[in-house]
Amino acid sequence: MNMRHPSTRGQISIQDVVKVYDPEGAAVMAVDHCSLDIDAGEICMIVGPSGCGKTTLLNAIAGFHEITSGRITMDGEVLCSNEKPKSTPGPDRIVVFQNGALFPWKSNLENVIFGPVMQGKLGRREAIEKGRAMMADAGLSGVEHNYPGEVSSGMRRRVEIVRALMNDPKALLLDEPYRALDSLTKSVMHEALLEIYYKNKVTIFFITHDLEEAIFLGHRVAIMTTRPCKPKKVLDVDIPHPRDYSVLTSKRFRELIEETNDAVHEEALKAFQAGEKEG
Amino acid sequence: MKKFLSSPAFWRGAASIVVFLVLWEIGARSKQWMSPEFFMPFKELLGAMGFKKDYLPWIGAVPAPSGVLKAWIAVLGQPGYWQSWYMSMFRVMGGFVAAMIVGIPFGLMLAVSRVAHGVGFPVFEVLRPIPPLAWVPASIIFWPTQELAIIFITFLGAFYTIVINVLGGARSIDVRYFQAAQSMGSSRWDIFRRVILPGTLPSIVVGSAVGMGITWEVVVAAEMISGGGSQQAGVGGGLGFFIWNSYVGGSYEQIVVGMISIGIAGFLSSELLRWGGRHATPWLKSR
Numbered sequence: 080m081n082m083r084h085p086s087t088r089g090q091i092s093i094q095d096v097v098k099v100y101d102p103e104g105a106a107v108m109a110v111d112h113c114s115l116d117i118d119a120g121e122i123c124m125i126v127g128p129s130g131c132g133k134t135t136l137l138n139a140i141a142g143f144h145e146i147t148s149g150r151i152t153m154d155g156e157v158l159c160s161n162e163k164p165k166s167t168p169g170p171d172r173i174v175v176f177q178n179g180a181l182f183p184w185k186s187n188l189e190n191v192i193f194g195p196v197m198q199g200k201l202g203r204r205e206a207i208e209k210g211r212a213m214m215a216d217a218g219l220s221g222v223e224h225n226y227p228g229e230v231s232s233g234m235r236r237r238v239e240i241v242r243a244l245m246n247d248p249k250a251l252l253l254d255e256p257y258r259a260l261d262s263l264t265k266s267v268m269h270e271a272l273l274e275i276y277y278k279n280k281v282t283i284f285f286i287t288h289d290l291e292e293a294i295f296l297g298h299r300v301a302i303m304t305t306r307p308c309k310p311k312k313v314l315d316v317d318i319p320h321p322r323d324y325s326v327l328t329s330k331r332f333r334e335l336i337e338e339t340n341d342a343v344h345e346e347a348l349k350a351f352q353a354g355e356k357e358g
Numbered sequence: 359m360k361k362f363l364s365s366p367a368f369w370r371g372a373a374s375i376v377v378f379l380v381l382w383e384i385g386a387r388s389k390q391w392m393s394p395e396f397f398m399p400f401k402e403l404l405g406a407m408g409f410k411k412d413y414l415p416w417i418g419a420v421p422a423p424s425g426v427l428k429a430w431i432a433v434l435g436q437p438g439y440w441q442s443w444y445m446s447m448f449r450v451m452g453g454f455v456a457a458m459i460v461g462i463p464f465g466l467m468l469a470v471s472r473v474a475h476g477v478g479f480p481v482f483e484v485l486r487p488i489p490p491l492a493w494v495p496a497s498i499i500f501w502p503t504q505e506l507a508i509i510f511i512t513f514l515g516a517f518y519t520i521v522i523n524v525l526g527g528a529r530s531i532d533v534r535y536f537q538a539a540q541s542m543g544s545s546r547w548d549i550f551r552r553v554i555l556p557g558t559l560p561s562i563v564v565g566s567a568v569g570m571g572i573t574w575e576v577v578v579a580a581e582m583i584s585g586g587g588s589q590q591a592g593v594g595g596g597l598g599f600f601i602w603n604s605y606v607g608g609s610y611e612q613i614v615v616g617m618i619s620i621g622i623a624g625f626l627s628s629e630l631l632r633w634g635g636r637h638a639t640p641w642l643k644s645r
Contacts, residue, residue, distance in 0.1 A: 143537050168541040180534035184556035184641050193552075194542035226641040246542055 086120025088154055089249035089282030091140065093117075096149030098135050109135040111307030112149070119154070122276065122283040124297035126290055126343060128350035132308030133286045134177075137252050140284065142168035153249065170194055173243035174252045178259065179235050181227040187238045188214070188223035194246035206245075213241050217275060233264040237271060244275065250282040257292070269295060270323060277321055290343050294318075294335050295326060302342050305350035312342045379423050386422030421611040426618070429611030439600070442616075446581070446596040447623065449505075450573045453512025457569060461517045462562060465524025470554065482521065490514040490576045494583050508580045508596075515576035516569030520562070527561020528554055560642060563635035570631055574624045597623065 098110035109132035117123040127133050138144040140151055145164035152158060158166035173194075174180075181190045191214060192206035201209065214223060217237050222230050227238065236256055243251055257265045269292065276283060287293050293300045300314040318331055326332050362368055421429075433439045467474045468482075490511050501507040531554065539553050581598030595603065597620050604612035 141537070141541065168537065170541060170543050173541055174537065176534045176538070178534070180532070180538040182535060182538075182553070182556070184559070184639070193539075197539075197548060198543035228641060228643070 086280045086282065088119055090119040090154050091117040091250060091282060091284065092150075092152045093136070093140075094150040094152070096136070096139060096151060097147045098132070098139065098144070099147045102147065108307040110139075110146075111304075111309050113309040115301055115310055115313075117282060117284060118298075120280045120282055121299065122285060122297045124293035124300045125284065125286045125303060126288060126293045126300055127303030127308060128305050128347045129288060131303055131305045131346070131350060133303055134254055136308065137174065137254055137284065137286055140166070140250075141172055141174045141252055142166035143174075170198055170246035171249045172252055173246050173248045173250075174254060175236070175239050175243055175256045177255045179227075179232075179239055179256075181235055181239050181242065183226060183228055186224050186226055187219070187230065190227065190238060191242045191245055193242065198246070200247075210241075210245060213245060214238070216278070217241050217271065231264075232260055233268055236260070236268060240272065240275060244279055244281070248281055250284060253283065253285045255286050255288070257287075257289075265292070266324065272296065273320075273322060288347075290336060290339060291327070294332060294339070295322065300339065302339060302346070305346045305353065311346065312339065314339055382420075383423050386418060386420055386425075388418040421614055425611045426614045429609070430615045430618075433612065433615055439619075442595060442597045442600040443619065443623065446577055446598065446620075447627075449508050449512050449577050449581075449596065450570075450623075450627065452509045453514075453577070454516050454566075454570060454573050456509070456513045457516035457520050457573075458566065460513075461520035461565075461569075462524055465521040466528060466554065466558065468521070468525050469528030469558075470550065482518075486518045486522075490572075491579050491583070494580055498584060504584055508577065508584060511580045512573045512577045515572040516566075519569040519572060520565040523561045523565025523568070524558055527558040527565075530561075531557035559639050563631075563639055567628065567631050567635070570627050571624065574620065574627070578620060 093113060093115045096110055096113045097108070100107040100109055113136065115123075125133050125136070135144065139146045139159060140153075142158070142165060146159055147164070148161050150157060150160040151166065153171070157163070181187070182193070185193070188207065188210055191210040192201075192203070195201040195206045195209070196203055211223060214220065217240070219234065219237060219241065222234060222238075227235050230238070239256075240251070257268050260268060273296065283296075285293075285296060290300075294314075294316055297316055298320075300316060301310045302312045302314065303309065304311045314335065316335060318326055318329070318335075464478070468478055469475075493511055493514055494507070497507040497510050498504060501510055535553050535557060536549060539549050544552065577596065578598035578601070581596040582602045597616055600619075601613050601616035604610070604616060
């Protein structure tokens, strides 16, 4: 459908999804009739203020939370719907968490081989071989036998992305993975992520509240309204991939920021006035 | 080791112990260099505070370290002393190991099963506030031998702490680890084995360390109350009874020998535990 990201799998369709927390009590509407189609192999950035319900959407796709109504499909297959409100978590959709979820008690390499070994897709020895190769590819040679707690937070994120990719997922769901990193590390991580993406071509559903990050990485940027969450504006980023950091100083990049800044700011202001908690 | 011996930390520690011993020795010998008249001016005041006028709290009443050392050397050759060590160690380890064997699975069960928690936790919470020493009489009646009774009481000392720590530790495992494991295709058993168990290990180590401390407190008191267990009085009744027996026999130096022996025994068991803990949780570097 879209020639810019020619993958054949990982097309996610969010159709009219509603999520109400505590429907019998406080009835907080987190997601309001949200529809969004994400192409196979697309990097789709979800931008919205903290606590707007973006993570709720991600949890629905991943299968960590139920939806109240609506439907989410992947490659035509129904993940969750009115009949089956909670999708089943699986290795085809791997989440990279905000604060990281590498098992601290396993070495980096043990973390990386966890998925394929659990699923019985690879024997331990093959998994180790593949894990080492993928870690080397991501610039992680030499830290295989360290614990996650022994390496920098930037490296941990990279290990976690490698761990996700080891499952051969159709989609990566990233929940503000670089939020806790300093801006210098962040810029390195962005290029590293793109490099990994160019090699693996998975669909990326990437939540952030950083507009520059969103425009730099994404094929499209969906700007969400503050709670309840639904797309306010979907921006096509017409800067060709592969991209590198020179993009940040390009005219087009600045134009796109200007084009969207108001929409983002407006929602952030609304969230601030509503007193949303950071989340 | 060489580095350690030349480090300031070592010398500070050594100096602290030496100064302590010297002050103690000087204080204990105050009988010799300080006349009772010294206290005369304070007698009225101290009397008003409720002290008996002819018997003041005074470090001179405590045996001096030199005397303690002499008594210790004398006692080192007696099998009864070592038997006391062995008996107390045996009771502590017996109760402690039993507490781990019962407490860890029990805590894990409370953590993972809502039914087990609903059924088991209320009873546990009612029994938990009862101090182990309050169990001494009931325990002596219940268990066929005094030995078992004492081990049971030390077991109680460690059991509650271990269970509470395991339960709390298992419950505080971040939900992200479960979600990640589930996404990557883990079964419920895999999650238990590869997430809950290792995730609870640090709490098990902490709970065990605290439990071990309580075990020593409890065993000494239990030995004093029960008169040294099934052993003949004075011979291998445990370190707690060793102290009590020395007190009854009027050998004040030996009381202190017994106290210091317990300190050493407690220190050794904590070290053993720390060593084990470090090996069980190598990903936690600072402990």
